[in-house]
Amino acid sequence: MSLTNATPLEVAQAARLGSRKLAVLSTEERNAALTAIHQALADGKDEVLAANAEDLEAANKAAAGGTLSASLVKRLDLGKPGKYEDMLQGILDVRELEDPINKTTAKTLLDDNLTLSRITCPIGVLLIIFEARPEVIANISALAIKSGNAAILKGGRESSNSFAAIASIISKALSSSPVPSGCLQLVQTHDVIADLLKLDTYIDLCIPRGGNKLVRYVKDTTTIPVLGHADGICSVYLRGDYPADKATKIIIDAKCSYPAGCNATEQLLVEESALSTTLPSVAEALLKKGVSLRCDPPSLAALKERLDPHSATLLQAAGPEDFDTEFLDYILAIKAVPSLDDAISHINAHSSHHTDAILTLDAKIAQTFISAIDSSSVYWNTSTRMADGQRYGFGTEVGISTNKIHSRGPVGLEGLTIYKWVLVGDAQVSAEYGAGGKSWKHEKLAVGEGEFVARDEGEREVLRQYRARGEE
Amino acid sequence: MSLTNATPLEVAQAARLGSRKLAVLSTEERNAALTAIHQALADGKDEVLAANAEDLEAANKAAAGGTLSASLVKRLDLGKPGKYEDMLQGILDVRELEDPINKTTAKTLLDDNLTLSRITCPIGVLLIIFEARPEVIANISALAIKSGNAAILKGGRESSNSFAAIASIISKALSSSPVPSGCLQLVQTHDVIADLLKLDTYIDLCIPRGGNKLVRYVKDTTTIPVLGHADGICSVYLRGDYPADKATKIIIDAKCSYPAGCNATEQLLVEESALSTTLPSVAEALLKKGVSLRCDPPSLAALKERLDPHSATLLQAAGPEDFDTEFLDYILAIKAVPSLDDAISHINAHSSHHTDAILTLDAKIAQTFISAIDSSSVYWNTSTRMADGQRYGFGTEVGISTNKIHSRGPVGLEGLTIYKWVLVGDAQVSAEYGAGGKSWKHEKLAVGEGEFVARDEGEREVLRQYRARGEE
Structure with missing residues (x-):
């Protein structure tokens, strides 16, 4: 250097x-x-x-x-x-x-x-x-x-x-x-x-x-490919069936453990049935930690009705821009969503495709969410703050990618590699195949780690033949 | 549609x-x-x-x-x-x-x-x-x-x-x-x-x-990622130890089977020891097919000395631009190279990183070439025309990529996919780990094809616990 x-x-x-x-x-x-x-x-x-x-x-x-x-x-x-x-x-x-x-x-x-x-x-x-x-x-x-x-x-x-x-x-x-x-x-x-x-x-x-x-x-x-993420607008979608204690634990971690992190949660989507059941206790815990809650009308109404009025200073009405903002601060946007489809559409439109989570006990709902969400990391019943190369077991990371190609999510060593196609033959040529009369075998072979060329039987045979002819 | x-x-x-x-x-x-x-x-x-x-x-x-x-x-x-x-x-x-x-x-x-x-x-x-x-x-x-x-x-x-x-x-x-x-x-x-x-x-x-x-x-x-290749400048590096009959078969296929293809060979690098031994018969076969040979001074001298003068009309002196040109025609640039390192340097500087081949019986030389060449496909003893999705067994291809990221070489179905990271938990949160006292296990698990979430024992256990508590 x-x-x-x-x-x-x-x-x-x-x-x-x-x-x-x-x-x-x-x-x-x-x-x-x-x-x-x-x-x-x-x-x-x-x-x-x-x-x-x-x-x-x-x-x-x-x-x-x-x-x-x-x-x-x-x-x-x-x-x-x-x-x-x-x-x-x-x-x-x-x-x-x-x-x-x-x-x-x-x-x-x-x-x-x-x-x-x-x-x-x-x-x-x-x-x-x-x-x-x-x-x-x-x-x-x-x-x-x-x-x-x-x-x-x-x-x-x-x-x-x-x-x-x-x-x-x-x-x-x-x-x-x-x-x-x-x-x-x-x-x-x-x-x-x-x-x-x-x-x-x-x-x-x-x-x-x-x-x-x-x-x-x-x-x-630049015209050089860029790996990384501009924003970290992460969401949590809370379903009505998920226990309030676990929801609170996860959302507090997702918002408060390091609000300046790109994997901190910036918006909470709440199934309508959870507005009056789970949301109030989650909101209470967030307010105690000093988090401002920017709520859409249904969630604001539900919380105003159920929360201690002295917390009300941190309860605010959300503007549309709050659902496209990376706060990086003790602020959380909250929105009621009628259905799973609404949650998916909202997240695909407003998240930065970094990390989004669903909290539910329903495996079928979770699987649909996981398939449909167009983000680099999608979680079921855990905190968006988990998105990190060290936590994923990569040892370390060079960053987190929200790209749609090459490497996605935390990028460790593997994300810094590409591959090449290595073809080893014995003077076979393209014109011999197809119209040339020969057929392709296209047999998938087992791969071992760390191996390189000339390790399988076919390649060894080539070398043996050369040797037998005294060509090597 | x-x-x-x-x-x-x-x-x-x-x-x-x-x-x-x-x-x-x-x-x-x-x-x-x-x-x-x-x-x-x-x-x-x-x-x-x-x-x-x-x-x-x-x-x-x-x-x-x-x-x-x-x-x-x-x-x-x-x-x-x-x-x-x-x-x-x-x-x-x-x-x-x-x-x-x-x-x-x-x-x-x-x-x-x-x-x-x-x-x-x-x-x-x-x-x-x-x-x-x-x-x-x-x-x-x-x-x-x-x-x-x-x-x-x-x-x-x-x-x-x-x-x-x-x-x-x-x-x-x-x-x-x-x-x-x-x-x-x-x-x-x-x-x-x-x-x-x-x-x-x-x-x-x-x-x-x-x-x-x-x-x-x-x-x-565009700022959209682009997959593809602008040029197909493919090379063959001919070593002195490679038999003339096989070399001729490969090089004729590489140049003549479809000169308009992006995987057709445009330049031939020749080890000095092959100039007077293998090259003349390879050149003769190429000239018979009507290929113009644009030669650097040493290869031109070697061929002029050994070839029938009536072929000479297709023997030409190469200019520097001939080693940066995709001819897409019955034209081949030929250059003598003193060493393996020279061949590697020339290819890395002048090829379009599409497909390059070495013809040799020496496995050690071939492996060095394969490691050092910075191209999407690197071949040993076969024709550059093999670079094709159908020939690689992909069924079909959307194109050939010379990109350094994402998909490289012929791009089939797999090259049109990316991945997402799916994390399934039971309300574990980031703050519990590290300074929080818990340690990561980071145990690699076996993967099966076509499986999805909630298929391994840990995840089934989560579902069992929920069921036992009547939460599902």
Whole structure:
């Protein structure tokens, strides 16, 4: 990795060149690079924290002047107890994950000695744009190397000293590894981004990790495919048959455990039969936590009738815009829905296709909901806050995708891979088949993990024949 | 399906609405729609051929006037013996393929009674733009319905009468099926395309099937993800150890069996040791077939020295642009390469990432080539012309993708699907885990094909508990 003065074109070309070398390294070689990065960052802790202190000082000044939020300053701090160690452990965690590349995921015998395999491989060059948290650079570097992808990283301005220190340490660590240094490159100045976004010949995938504004800018600016999500408008659909205690537990978690998260619930749809039964106790718990409830007329009427009037300050009438808003705050929009179909239509029209949940005891209703909802994660009787790569068992994630193609939901190592079709034959040609007289066998073969070409009987036979003829 | 006078926005909205209804239909319901379409098109053969005759008449006039190529006229003709029957059989073939949606492809027990499944589902709404061949509409309609996707189809102007007739028949057939008619919509006027390409809220994926110019226009115009390929610059790398007879057989097929195909080989890289041994007989066979050979200086010198001078008219010096050109004709660029690394670098820089082959008896060399080449299909000892959905055993294809994300290579039914993450719990919430005290189990579970939610022991236990409490 290098903190570079190169032009965007040079950065992208070097990354592309590096990516082709990285793609052919073995699991052990990529893992050894992660071990080296881990060790170097452990040894360089003082250096990184000193640089981080400079960023913090500048950030605190900016916060005092009102140009930076206090929560951003908090996220900058790498010196908080355990944070640096978590970052280091994260690198080892990624190293221990199963290698996502060179796996055969489908295999077909097209004809005797003619075997088609689908083999996972890296995508190539990733452009990852992220906001302030400096530890993300270590996490993303580890994911990129493990998945065999080169990465161009652009961090937030506020943590530039921390980034530079980490980048310089990682760079030194890589120089003694077989991973080419061009595979990880840090760019710092913001004006470079617009140029990089034009380089679709060299960059295969762009992952913006940040607010709505950043993601929209990237999506509107580039012809490079973009993986990510602009909004996180998640919904919970509460059915009348679901017990109030469980509903309350789930909805409190979904709204209050981290309201700033993209997987926090922003709207609650309530079956009409639950308005007078389950909703009041759910609403009471939410109001106690300080959540403002923006209700449509039926839910507002039901709650006004049943709730203690002193809670009423947080009960508000919803406007139409409240059902298209990512609040990221202690605010929840509530709407009564007459039927399952109405709930499905509302969610498909108003959610951001991130994560939506149904709370019901009815398996048939739940299955219809799960089939019909057009979102990357669909839940039955649990909280939308579960949408997270670590919780899904991916080890870590590069982000959450609401795309309709490639990777959807939390994106871990597997989401950073693609595949290629490998066909191994013995001089069979297309014109021999069909009108040429030969028929295709198209026999599906079993696939093993981690295998590669020339492992099955047909391919071994080809090699045996060559050997017998003294051709090898 | 309807040949519509609706606005592009209305078309796209209707397709989106239809897609959500189509997504929840069972395998049997989608297959029944294909049966109905097949029957209706069989019954309506005369009607379609009459419309096709009108297109042919106009096309023949245009060809006589020099504004249309004879090969295009040929491709328009649905009345050629067997062609209509092939189109009908294609619909039944797609019907018989395995259902690509509602398949569980990964399953993890996150905790007791908390199961995460990755389930395949349709992408949503496809916009498919294709050129003249009228039978494509039946093929693509079948693929779309089978994979649960709505499709907006734009055919070529030259076959508009044929399209209209087929569309009207399919529309009638669908009206008696559970597939909403909005799921398949034909648009005819070219000026609609620009508007449709703006509707990324409603259209999830665009598949242009046509020449380089069409694909580039679509890619440059839309923010909708595009699946396809602009160029098909395929290469063969010939090693010195590969027998001349097999090399000749493969290269003749790769270049001559259908030079206009995107999978035809456009460049031949030759290991230096093969210049004087294998290359001359390969070249002789190519020249006999009327292929012009555009050679770099070393390969030109080698061939001039060894070939009969009367062949020399087709031996030409290559210019640099010949190694970045899709000839689609009886022309082959030839280049000598000193090493495997040179071959890999040249292909990664000059091929269009479609299909590239190595011819060698050395398994280690072949494996390095396969790992290092950044193309959607990579072959060992066979012809690049094998890159085709039917040959790969997909039944049929919507096209060939050189994308680095989502689907790569020939795209069949599976390439038209995505997945959603389905999490089924019993009121577990995120805050209980980690700092909340509970740990994740993250146990990988076996997955079966065609299964859905609530099929494993943990989920059945949830339902049993509800039942025991009289909650269900």
